[in-house]
Amino acid sequence: MPDTVRMSLDEIHDLSTEVFTANGMSPSNAQVIADVVTAAEGDGTHSHGLFRVPGYVSCMINGRVDGKAVPEVSNAAPGLVAVDSKNGFSPPAIVAGRPLAIKEAKSQGIAALGFRNNGNLNALWWDVESFGEAGLIAIAMSTTRSYVAPWGGDTALFGTDPIAFACPRDNKPPLVFDFATSASARGEIQVAAREGHAIPEGWALDKDGNATTDANAALEGVQLPFGGHKGNAIIIMVELLASGLTGANFCFEAEDQAANFGSADSGPAHAGEIIILIDPAGYHGEFLGRIEGLFDRILAQDGTRIPGDRRYANRAASKEQGVECPMALYEQILAMKAA
């Protein structure tokens, strides 16, 4: 038996949709989550692709996330759009809030889209890319679960709380970046543990609060912010904006509640996300032209690149060639069609 199976992006979308609906997700939510899975596979960010499908199914089955949730959209202020994700997966909440948020940002020049009660954390580049395609600058921040110690401390308190950014470009896909504000994504440590190799210094402390390069010790201990005290300040900002501002759980509150949920999967996150949207034509009309001059200067230096370009290259290739899925994962997902 081969180790992998090659799938077209259409096959990935069809399989995901079928598995999600077979396990109780509403058809409209299944379409959107399948879009995310397919986009992540196509862009080579496999940690948000088919790899997540079994988890999406199991958290519906154990009741941690509501696959049938219908997000509720309202205007909290002229420039503030609020979405209650109703403990559903976050991508349908993005889709629900998007039209009003785009309208407000284009009429006011700036707007924010705030989410509370997110059931999961999405690949944040997906959340912002569509705003970039709609001609808006987008800055997104979201909270997760407590894995990261505050700078100077040794106990998990913050999430790996990602930040994403999209900036529209003229006749090109938007510049998009997305990264965890912890020194590494949690998945990177999990991979190191599975493969038995060390992690770099600065990623984590062990359970006694000592610096460690042992991946298993790191998973039992806490992760650290990226960039030292500066990254720590950024994480605090993300917690305040993505959760404090929107009315979502802080990461530590989700952990407190999880203790009462009674599942190995831990309790509902009721996580938060904020997306700040700015119309780049608001201040002057030359934005799109001028920024190309900056990008040209960056790319004039060997060894540099524009954030997001590697994903776009992957996307172009996978549209033609499809992607390889590990056979074991493929068969695990296939078996879920008959749930």
Place this chain on the structure above:
Amino acid sequence: MPDTVRMSLDEIHDLSTEVFTANGMSPSNAQVIADVVTAAEGDGTHSHGLFRVPGYVSCMINGRVDGKAVPEVSNAAPGLVAVDSKNGFSPPAIVAGRPLAIKEAKSQGIAALGFRNNGNLNALWWDVESFGEAGLIAIAMSTTRSYVAPWGGDTALFGTDPIAFACPRDNKPPLVFDFATSASARGEIQVAAREGHAIPEGWALDKDGNATTDANAALEGVQLPFGGHKGNAIIIMVELLASGLTGANFCFEAEDQAANFGSADSGPAHAGEIIILIDPAGYHGEFLGRIEGLFDRILAQDGTRIPGDRRYANRAASKEQGVECPMALYEQILAMKAA
């Protein structure tokens, strides 16, 4: 002769004001810049205190910055306030734009205040603190001059482009942080060069593009972003928002123009700054109460602190005791009264 002179904050303010007006600054601008100098000394951020006074004077004399500039404020969109700093010092532009920006943020829920043609780069915590005191969340970013190479490259392109953040608190001064998005502030490398000690790895490359811990080699070479590729992404965001969006110079454009200015002081920066303002009561009324729960959890861990608290401690002490100014600097500034 003693090495230092102890000055009260009032004495610092009076001396700064007198020196600025004696050298051609308008009285209203002199009041504001003296506020910044005094606040920086009081908070222990001496690199923006009296240390800057000779530079403020020299750049007025050589024409790089207009000490009499009158900033021009306009509404670019309902939520976008634009300030043309007219190549003056940036603090009077902050003061000029503040009332309208606060009004828009409170009525819309979110607003932005964008500056172009800033003559200098200010201590960014000063720029955001007053918005925090007015009950608003503020995120500021500004551009400077080209000192920092893009990640993977070896040639100066970006500024040390700082980010600052203010968050109001109930019956407490706002949480405020402020840091350069380069691995170190330029002044930290200058101090290491003067004192003859090495700088940490990861701060800079020498003029041949090799990693260096030699401070002099670093000053001839380029600085690096903080936090690796993640910090690099943040710097690109700062350039796009603080300069691209507002219509100010990108850092590299200021360098290109400086070549024609004919002064060792280099040419006008025409730098940019963006301040995004959010009303924390916009989404729900419990923000101020809930965030104290997060701060309590941070401070429950030994070795942690809330960003900005060290400056507030310095402030309380310096109000009582004044601050020490190096005698050579004091005499240099005194001599400027008779310009």
